[in-house]
Amino acid sequence: MSTLILGGGVTGLAAAWHLQQRGEPVEVWEAGASVGGWMKTLPWEGGHFETGPQGVLWQKGTAVDRIFCAIELPFKSPGTGARWVGKGGRLIPVPASPPALMFSSLMPLAAKLRMMAEPFIPVRDAEPEEGLSAFIARRLGRGVATELLPAMVAGVLAAPPEMLSVDAIPKLRQWEATGSLVNGIRKSGVSHMVVPEGGMGQLPLRLAAKLSAVRTGLRAERLTSLPDGRWRVSGGGETRETDRVVLALPAFEAAALLGPVASQSAEALAAIPYTSVDLWHSRHTPLPALKDSFGFLIHPPEGRGYLGSLVPSWMDPQSAPDGLMQLRSFIGGAFGKPEDLEAWEGIYARLKHWIPALSEARAVRHERADRAIPRPELGHRARVRSALDGLPAGVDWLSNARFGPGVRDILEGLETWIR
Ligand SMILES: Cc1cc2nc3c(=O)[nH]c(=O)nc-3n(C[C@H](O)[C@H](O)[C@H](O)COP(=O)(O)OP(=O)(O)OC[C@H]3O[C@@H](n4cnc5c(N)ncnc54)[C@H](O)[C@@H]3O)c2cc1C
Incomplete structure (x- = not known):
């Protein structure tokens, strides 16, 4: 055929x-x-x-x-890498393991305690289709849905979770079907970010x-x-x-x-x-704090259109020339783009807010990803x-x-x- x-x-x-x-x-x-x-x-x-x-x-x-x-296809993994969520005006580390989340200041104590109950929440039928926020609130609690989820989803789909279906991230339903998200994640094992x-x-x-x-x-x-x-x-x-x-x-x-x-x-x-997003690539003097870092996402209400930045020179050292650190900043998406984020000066000002030690960019490049993300x-x-x-x-x-x-x-x- x-x-x-x-x-x-x-x-x-x-x-x-x-x-x-x-x-x-x-x-x-x-x-x-x-x-x-x-x-x-x-x-x-x-x-x-x-x-x-x-x-x-x-x-x-x-x-x-x-x-x-x-x-x-030869590929390599940069490792786990530090990551942060920008919240309350500062970058808060995202713990590498779920138990360590208990000691993080990312969420209030009540939200963390509720999250621990996830394995005991009954599995619900797949129909009717649920919203993404509602699904996370049901399984992990409202605290996770409002305090943690928005930044995570902005980093993948550049949209607020209240706008989305649970089917936006099909793994969630697949994991729940095993009895709980915790069980599903445990069964499917740990994946690593790799780059060819x-x-x-x-x-x-x-x-x-x-x-x-x-x-x-x-x-x-x-x-x-x-x-x-x-x-x-x-x-x-x-x-x-x-x-x-x-x-x-x-x-x-x-x-x-x-x-x-x-x-x-x-x-x-x-x-x-489909969602469009602006990508700003920039090169700076390396910062020790971002040396082994995946990057950071901003809690969307505080980001006001600035969704976060990755550190490609950590993930793929060939991306930047020796002696320079490369960032990739995500702007807009379904959150809209305020006027101050139209040009590099405004984006650099936002980056400096979160990373005060960041040097002026040695080189900048802008790409528009038009209707790029379903x-x-x-x-x-x-x-x-x-x-x-x-x-x-x-x-x-x-x-x-x-x-x-x-x-x-x-x-x-x-x-x-x-x-
Ligand atoms: C900015 C951004 C960051 C991302 N980051 C990640 C990430 O870190 N990790 C991850 O896993 N995923 C990531 N993704 C998602 C991933 O890149 C996409 O899911 C994937 O590349 C989609 O591939 P596709 O082939 O389905 O679609 P597309 O890449 O859109 O390819 C469709 C192709 O069809 C062609 N075409 C259109 N119309 C016609 C026609 N009439 N005739 C012939 N050809 C046509 C187009 O030119 C295009 O080449 C990211 C996506 C974007 C946009």
């Missing part, structure tokens, strides 16, 4: 790789000039920066490990190199069903006839193609909102179901809006899909 995959981001390429492993003929069309979608490592004087993911959560014997081994040698962009490049037919600069513009049940795809002056089409595209791009052939799916996918709001489950149910035979849709926000979610989701 021949397959044409539309979209050469990590989802489309990994799906193509699975099909090719099964001996099926597969071709990928990517609209951009190069593969990778959001997962690209771009050169920057003496180093590089990431347009999307900074790292991926890896664990031995999991989907991420299996694909990294199969495509012989040369940056995250090496993952799509290595996948593409293993595939026999990847076309770039080719945007699919039209899908037509043929009388024999096959599909015709056209765009960029090219046409293909194929047994199966896989749309490995953000929901809004998939909706545009599906409109004329699957109106129910198109409508459901068009209703999935925002699974309450009702997401019904939208995804309706989209999948409405797909005609021979058409499929794969995306982080279906499997979950992270690269790990996508690679795990694809292993289930291929079975």
Whole structure:
């Protein structure tokens, strides 16, 4: 059975790789000039920066490990790294283990005590779909939901948890289904953040190199069903006839193609909102306090549009030239962007508020990640179901809006899909 995959981001390429492993003929069309979608490592004087993911959560014997081994992708882990939450005007360390949270000033004592009761909270049916804040409040208490969750979610989805469905982070329901979150986390084991040698962009490049037919600069513009049940795809002056089409595209791009052939799916996918975020990369004199640090997230009400900063030069030392520390600051998302965060001066002022010893930047780079992150709001489950149910035979849709926000979610989701 021949397959044409539309979209050469990590989802489309990994799906193509699975099909090719099964001996099926597969071709990928990517609209951009190069593969990778959001997962690209771009050169920057003496180093590089990431347009999307900074790292991926890896664990031995999991989907991420299996694909990294199969495509012989060398990678390394920087270790655990110190992390903080900015709250009450200062950076508070996030303890490395849940028991150590009991001694942290991140939450009031009552919230910590309530959190300890999580293993005894009964499991609730998956239906009806719950909001993310409501889910965390039910399992871990209102204190965790209001004091800790907002910064954690801002760091992954750049949106407030009250806006989101529990399905925004599918692992939560999977863990609860084992009896409790504590049990689920214990059973699934500890994952480590890893980065491929040369940056995250090496993952799509290595996948593409293993595939026999990847076309770039080719945007699919039209899908037509043929009388024999096959599909015709056209765009960029090219046409293909194929047994199966896989749309490995953000929901809004998939909706545009599906409109004329699957109106129910198109409508459901068009209703999935996406969040934009501004990324500011900056290089500074290294600070001892941030030397072995993952970075910090700001409790959103206090951040006022400044969501936090990572330290890529710790995660991936090749990213910055010797003697410089590289930061990546996240601005806006679904929280909106006040005027003072339009230019570097305002962002530097916010950084200085949280890290007073930070030097002036030696170099700065701004990238806008437009409609980059799906925002699974309450009702997401019904939208995804309706989209999948409405797909005609021979058409499929794969995306982080279906499997979950992270690269790990996508690679795990694809292993289930291929079975
Ligand atoms: C700023 C940012 C930071 C992130 N950080 C992390 C992180 O640290 N860890 C983590 O695990 N995840 C992270 N993520 C999430 C992760 O990067 C994404 O989930 C993943 O890259 C999505 O891949 P994708 O292939 O599904 O989509 P995309 O990357 O959007 O790829 C879709 C591709 O389809 C192409 N396309 C669109 N329309 C057409 C068409 N009509 N025809 C052909 N091609 C088309 C596009 O050009 C694009 O290349 C981050 C994301 C962003 C944006």
